[in-house]
Amino acid sequence: MKKVLLAAAVASFGLSAAQAAPTLYGKLNVSLNQVDNKDFKGTNETQLNSNASRIGVKGEEKLTDNVGVVYQAEWAISTDGSGSDTDLSARNRFLGLKFKDIGTLKAGQYDSYFKTSAGKYQDIFNDDTNLDITKTMYGEERLKNAVGFETDKNLLIPGLQFNLMAQTGENITSVYSTKKRDSFSGVSTSLSYENKDYGFATALAGNFAVAGAYNALSLKDIDSNAYRVTGSLDLSKAGLNGLVLGALFQHAEPSNSPSAADLTAAKLDARVASLKEQAWILQATYNVANTPWTVKGQYQSAKTEWTGDDRVLDQYGVGVDYNLNKQARLYGVLAQQKRDWQTDDNKKTVFGLGMEYNF
Template sequence: MKKLLLATAIAALSVSAANAAPTVYGKAFLSADYVNGEFDSNVNDAFDRDEDTVEINSYSSRIGLKGSEAMTANTDVVYQLEYGIRVDGEDRTFKSRDTYLGVVNKDFGEIRAGRNQSTLDYINNVIVNEGYWDNLGDSNLESNQKLGGLNMADSGRINNSIIWKAPQYNNLPLNLAVMYSSDANEDNGASDNDDGYGAALTFDQGTGFTLGVAYDKDQNISGEIIRGTATVDLGKYMAYPVQLGALYQQADFDYSSEDEKGLVLSANMDLNNFARPANVYVQYNNTESLDGNENSDSDQIVVGGKYFFKDNVIMHAYAGLNKADNVSTQAAGIDDNGDDAMFDTIGDTEVFVLGTGLEYRF
């Protein structure tokens, strides 16, 4: 009898340990990019910049742990600890990505607390660009730094945040997520920034057509962002393996009277004449009043493709061009006393990039 009880206890402990074991996952994405960029100052030719080089870059490389474990018959605890790393060695520090602890209940939905991707990203199913050109959110030129393509404001990860994902009701094709973020610990009271909040709603019947709308305030920017998206998979309706997408966004910055307006159009086509899965894509971005600056606009066009040697080993190739007008930055120069100094300047940029890379997922 004692042996039977001991065997039962060991089996129970084994099942519990198996349920608690986290999943280790991640990816390494490294590329070689030829970058040709120019900045032409409208103020002083001495502030012009010119870049022509080959860069080795790491994109969204990461490692993480995630898992779940039953608390009751209807409720599970869920967790994730994810950290980004630069495979190219430029930054040897692990940086927190999505890190949270939460619970999931089939009647009340899911609640997560920690550092979470904002709900604005929940409808970001239109972006097909990879590598260098996955660059939404790059809306400013850094002071005296390398050039890069400029685009509309984007979603980011929010500290001190709570997300609630509503359960589906009667199989309705709607998904609702609501987010709150506290500013209490961001700057130790040094500013009077408000707490933030956001929400996202998606419509998806599984028929190849989706709609999404999202809104947030004082999370990704100091101000408000509203975003709408639509996608259609033509392969669901005809013999064309093409997916189309459109995104429109308007950002109202607290520090500007001008609203930033952004548009993204994308198309992705699967290629069926290869031994392994492959696809090609094209994406066009347009932004008016970058970062709320009047007459500061950008246009970007990118073409690229992916080839899957295996489901988790992917070759990338892409080429793109970004042009931006009347963007502000700072440039190094010499002041009237002959000393090194930084000067404000405004000008136009043009960046061309041709790249190829390898991605490994595990």
């Protein structure tokens, strides 16, 4: 009898463990790139890039009929052994509670809702070491010390979701702001809607006092207010099978009007107080019918202005994918960035061949 009870207890424990088991996942993305005029100073370089490769664990477990726990911990993997992807550096990670039919509360470090409002049809070069939109425009931040809430997509209207996250006061977000705050500092939010029947998706996102970069002026960690509008339309619903169009527009500028004294203390140009940036993206993706081929093209531009100066950073390029299956693809990219404020060595060209595998 004791053996039967022991066996039942072990089986019960095994079942519980299986229910609670996390999912191991990851993505390896390796490419061989030829980069001409890599630093806009005439230097050419052949690179092997890891392109934001990662590994992580995530899961969800039911606690009651209406509440469950959700979690994720993700690390960067330096597939090429060097470069921008530091081995096992922190990526998205959080712990939270999911409330049935209401939404999910999260706490940790994870992508801002401003950033995630741009989906796969607004950035065809996502994760590319040289060509990701973080190289041209503000807004691609992963926020530390963040608490956020995401509504269920069916809470009010099917496909409609509202997201809100805030950084706690311990987070110092700016190079010219060193004082910790009693409550919260930066806030990121988005409102998105998707209608799969019509192939339409759109989002409106905002950042408030969230530190970010202005690439044209080589500025980092500037507390900024910004808004972003994104959209995509699958024209298969109109008879153009496989064709999807996407677009993005955004505006960003420093928040809280930094004083001259703050900027001087941070060794920043006083013109930062007048800084503004407007950026946009247009792209098209075409999945060739009954084949594993996908062809993509994208043009993006960011105009950055401050007193007495304005600069435009453009990027245009194409990509071709050969999808081996749902997990693996081979791809090629050809793109160019251009700086209008330089007369010599003002174009950077990237050609690359790579493979991506998701598990």
